[in-house]
Amino acid sequence: MPHExxxxxxxxxxxxxxxDRFFIDEDRGLYLLADGMGxxxxxxxxxxxxxxxxxELLRDKVEPDASALLHAVEGANGRVLAExxxxxxxxxxxxxxxxxxxxxxxVAIASVGDSRAYLCDTSGLRAITEDQTWVQEVGRxxxxxxxxxxxxxxxxxxxxxIGVADIIDVRYYKVTLRLGDFLLLSSDGxxxxxxxxxxxxxxxxDEPGNTTLEEKCNHLIQAARQAGxxxxxxxxxxxxx
Numbered sequence: 001m002p003h004e005x006x007x008x009x010x011x012x013x014x015x016x017x018x019x020d021r022f023f024i025d026e027d028r029g030l031y032l033l034a035d036g037m038g039x040x041x042x043x044x045x046x047x048x049x050x051x052x053x054x055x056e057l058l059r060d061k062v063e064p065d066a067s068a069l070l071h072a073v074e075g076a077n078g079r080v081l082a083e084x085x086x087x088x089x090x091x092x093x094x095x096x097x098x099x100x101x102x103x104x105x106x107v108a109i110a111s112v113g114d115s116r117a118y119l120c121d122t123s124g125l126r127a128i129t130e131d132q133t134w135v136q137e138v139g140r141x142x143x144x145x146x147x148x149x150x151x152x153x154x155x156x157x158x159x160x161x162i163g164v165a166d167i168i169d170v171r172y173y174k175v176t177l178r179l180g181d182f183l184l185l186s187s188d189g190x191x192x193x194x195x196x197x198x199x200x201x202x203x204x205x206d207e208p209g210n211t212t213l214e215e216k217c218n219h220l221i222q223a224a225r226q227a228g229x230x231x232x233x234x235x236x237x238x239x240x241x
Contacts, residue, residue: 001105001177005031006213007236010221012189013229019043020187020234023051029102030058031236034095035115035187037161042084042093049083050076050095050162064101066172069110073097073162073170077112080163094163098129098185102238107183109173113161116191118199119175120182125200127191128173132160183238186220189231193224203237213237 005026011018019036021044032051036043057072058064064072076097084090096113109117114131133156160169177183182203191199202210202219210219217237224233 001102001179002241003029003102003177003238004213004241005236005238006217007031007234008214008217008221009232009234010189010225010229012232013225015230015232017044018232019047020189020232021047021051022185022234022236023055024236025055028058030055030064031100031102031185031238032097033099033115033185033187033234033236034097034162035113035189035232035234036093036095037158038090038093042090043095045083045090046080046093046095046163049080050097053079054097054099058101063103064108066108066174069099069101069108070170070172073099073110073112074168077162077168081166084163094161096158096187097162100183100185100236100238102177102183105177105240107175107177109175111171111173112168113158114192115185115187117173118182118184118186118191119177120184120200120203121178121180125196125203127196128175129171132169132171133158177238177240179240181240183240185236187232187234189229189233190220190224190235193227193230193233194220198223213239 023032034047036047053076096115098111098115111129
């Protein structure tokens with residue numbers, strides 16, 4: 001299915017630099033988003049290396065399948081680990097990663113960490129990916145309510161990321177795109193700050209000044225900044241035509 005795409009990234013209102021990175025290749029339907037972490041230059045280097053590696057490893061794949069996508073993400077993990085071991089200044093660096101491959105009306109998605117993929121279709125907006133975080137994997141199973149989780153000191157802790165271990169848990173998902181559907185990739189500078197209904201309203205509304213993908217991307221960024229912009233904010237927005 002044909003589609004259009006727009007991507008935007010913003011430093012936010014608090015962070016000194018932007019450690020998020022994205023990559024788009026419309027011809028091959030490959031879309032990547034990474035949110036780096038680590039002191040000094042570590043975060044931005046990890047996120048850039050992750051998206052570059054996945055793009056490189058999938059470059060010769062005409063239609064990347066699940067196996068190729070997972071292999072590319074694992075390859076990114078290996079390269080981030082290797083560079084951190086070789087350069088003491090980058091020790092401890094890591095990154096989240098969400099990758100989407102659009103082929104016809106089918107979308108293959110791989111994720112590590114808490115950057116997300118959302119689908120907005122006729123039934124509403126829903127997260128496709130599951131966060132690999134303390135909140136999702138420990139707090140909620142313990143029965144903690146959302147208010148407690150929102151204030152918990154472990155609320156920002158990842159349970160998995162690119163560059164933290166030799167073997168990582170890469171999550172895989174598959175969805176179908178239909179005419180008018182939106183696929184959104186976002187860092188937690190967006191979805192960790194503004195609620196799902198706000199995201200959905202921006203995607204669905206076609207008021208003057210909010211009809212193009214570029215305008216919708218800008219409005220998502222603006223909404224996160226208006227809510228305080230405590231983190232880097234990155235969105236990759238795809239609309240099926």
